[in-house]
Amino acid sequence: MQYISTRGGVAPVTFSDAVLMGLARDGGLLLPESFPDVRARLAAWSRLPIEQLAFEIARLYADDIPEDALRAIVRKSWAAFSPVPPAPGGKWTEPEPVPLRPCGPVRLLELYHGPTLAFKDVALQFLGNLFEYLLGRTGDCLNVVAATSGDTGSAAIHGLRGRKGVRVFVLHPAGRVSPVQELQMTTVLDDNVFNIALDGTFDDAQGIVKTLFADLPFKDAHHLGAVNSINWARILAQVTYYFYGAFRAMEEEGAREVAFYVPTGNFGDVFAGYVAAQMGLPVRRLVVATNANDILCRFFATGEYRRGAVVPSLSPSMDIQIASNFERWLYLKPAARDPAVVRRWMEGFARDGAIRVASGPDGTFDPVLRAGRADDAATLETIRRFHADFGRVLDPHTAVGVSVALSSPPDPGVPAICLATASPAKFPDAIARATGDSSLARDPAVEALRGLPTRKHPLPADAKAVAAFVAART
Ligand SMILES: *Cc1c(COP(=O)(O)O)cnc(C)c1O
Numbered sequence: 001m002q003y004i005s006t007r008g009g010v011a012p013v014t015f016s017d018a019v020l021m022g023l024a025r026d027g028g029l030l031l032p033e034s035f036p037d038v039r040a041r042l043a044a045w046s047r048l049p050i051e052q053l054a055f056e057i058a059r060l061y062a063d064d065i066p067e068d069a070l071r072a073i074v075r076k077s078w079a080a081f082s083p084v085p086p087a088p089g090g091k092w093t094e095p096e097p098v099p100l101r102p103c104g105p106v107r108l109l110e111l112y113h114g115p116t117l118a119f120k121d122v123a124l125q126f127l128g129n130l131f132e133y134l135l136g137r138t139g140d141c142l143n144v145v146a147a148t149s150g151d152t153g154s155a156a157i158h159g160l161r162g163r164k165g166v167r168v169f170v171l172h173p174a175g176r177v178s179p180v181q182e183l184q185m186t187t188v189l190d191d192n193v194f195n196i197a198l199d200g201t202f203d204d205a206q207g208i209v210k211t212l213f214a215d216l217p218f219k220d221a222h223h224l225g226a227v228n229s230i231n232w233a234r235i236l237a238q239v240t241y242y243f244y245g246a247f248r249a250m251e252e253e254g255a256r257e258v259a260f261y262v263p264t265g266n267f268g269d270v271f272a273g274y275v276a277a278q279m280g281l282p283v284r285r286l287v288v289a290t291n292a293n294d295i296l297c298r299f300f301a302t303g304e305y306r307r308g309a310v311v312p313s314l315s316p317s318m319d320i321q322i323a324s325n326f327e328r329w330l331y332l333k334p335a336a337r338d339p340a341v342v343r344r345w346m347e348g349f350a351r352d353g354a355i356r357v358a359s360g361p362d363g364t365f366d367p368v369l370r371a372g373r374a375d376d377a378a379t380l381e382t383i384r385r386f387h388a389d390f391g392r393v394l395d396p397h398t399a400v401g402v403s404v405a406l407s408s409p410p411d412p413g414v415p416a417i418c419l420a421t422a423s424p425a426k427f428p429d430a431i432a433r434a435t436g437d438s439s440l441a442r443d444p445a446v447e448a449l450r451g452l453p454t455r456k457h458p459l460p461a462d463a464k465a466v467a468a469f470v471a472a473r474t
Contacts, residue, residue, distance in 0.1 A: 022226025
């Protein structure tokens with residue numbers, strides 16, 4: 001499988017090169033040149049445990065890694081997840097890392113049983129193991145530079161801590177990540193981990209990372225690598241649970257199609273679902289659920305992708321106004337794989353902060369994608385109601401998706417799968433505000449972090465300052 005750039009300026013590269021390159025060298029995003037059609041394999045795949053399913057999917061895209069090595073990487077990555085008992089009444093009888101639990105009108109796909117209690121562990125454990133393998137093969141070193149709105153940073157740090165040949169520099173917007181997220185990052189004291197507390201927003205942090213990667217001499221001199229959701233390996237790892245969740249729901253409900261509701265920030269997670277649908281998974285609807293930072297929701301209503309100001313919300317990992325993975329969808333769908341069109345749009349976006357796209361003949365922008373939004377009030381009401389009605393505590397990101405599922409449910413007979421992207425224990429303040437009970441969001445893994453020594457480096461929101469910090473340590 002060869003990988004190409006959405007902007008057309010990179011000669012096709014292998015999977016390994018795509019993973020190490022991160023952002024394409026022409027400023028675009030890397031994509032496989034095609035998506036394998038797996039419809040003939042769905043029946044066999046539906047019986048596989050998740051780590052075997054993950055391997056079957058990964059081998060289609062990572063075909064330059066020997067199968068034994070890839071199998072070991074995938075197995076090790078899923079071993080970082082705690083097996084939990086499946087949903088009562090579910091057919092799966094073994095404990096499993098990604099249970100699907102019915103909850104009132106929806107099903108919750110619990111993706112947060114990894115080391116940092118959020119779904120990003122799925123991708124970052126895989127990426128950490130992959131980096132270690134690829135660097136061990138060549139003896140190279142890699143300096144990972146990443147922006148985080150909270151969960152990426154902690155998942156990246158836990159995926160990369162102590163790994164040989166890798167340093168990790170994580171930029172978080174100071175004071176704009178939850179205290180638990182901050183502790184999960186700053187209590188990791190391994191020599192190869194640098195937490196940068198940036199005086200700015202997540203978009204500032206992401207902009208700085210993009211600037212460093214766009215400076216090719218700097219990128220090459222300092223061997224920069226990416227772990228943000230622009231890295232294709234992350235998308236690939238996440239494709240797995242769309243198949244897995246759909247198989248469980250179809251089996252339990254005798255359904256032939258499913259709908260996913262995806263709490264969205266950078267469009268990485270929902271893009272993995274889009275890839276699953278391109279491969280032939282019967283996905284009727286893939287619903288982009290945003291908080292008040294609703295650039296994507298406005299896009300799907302109007303066709304205009306227009307940057308707005310970032311508003312802090314109760315779901316900080318989705319406080320994003322520039323969804324970097326959106327370019328992959330723009331390339332595949334409205335630009336019909338024409339990189340010249342993508343280049344023109346992205347230049348226009350950089351200049352004017354807006355892109356206009358025409359809808360298709362059916363009046364939509366994509367037959368699969370829809371969008372909805374839930375502000376903080378709706379988020380709190382959803383958390384309160386699910387606790388009162390079903391005894392279930394939702395984290396605020398998950399609640400955004402659930403709220404959108406309640407206001408725009410799928411057609412009858414199509415199960416609504418809501419991605420449960422984080423444990424409520426990461427966001428105790430929101431749970432307390434919604435339910436009046438702060439004790440509902442406790443997790444021993446989180447309690448153990450309080451009082452531990454921490455380390456972070458405050459820096460201004462300035463690419464030069466960050467470049468100097470990185471250069472001094474590599
Ligand atoms: C990162 C994150 C999201 C958003 O995922 P994207 O891939 O950026 O769209 C949603 N929920 C949680 C808990 C997250 O950490």
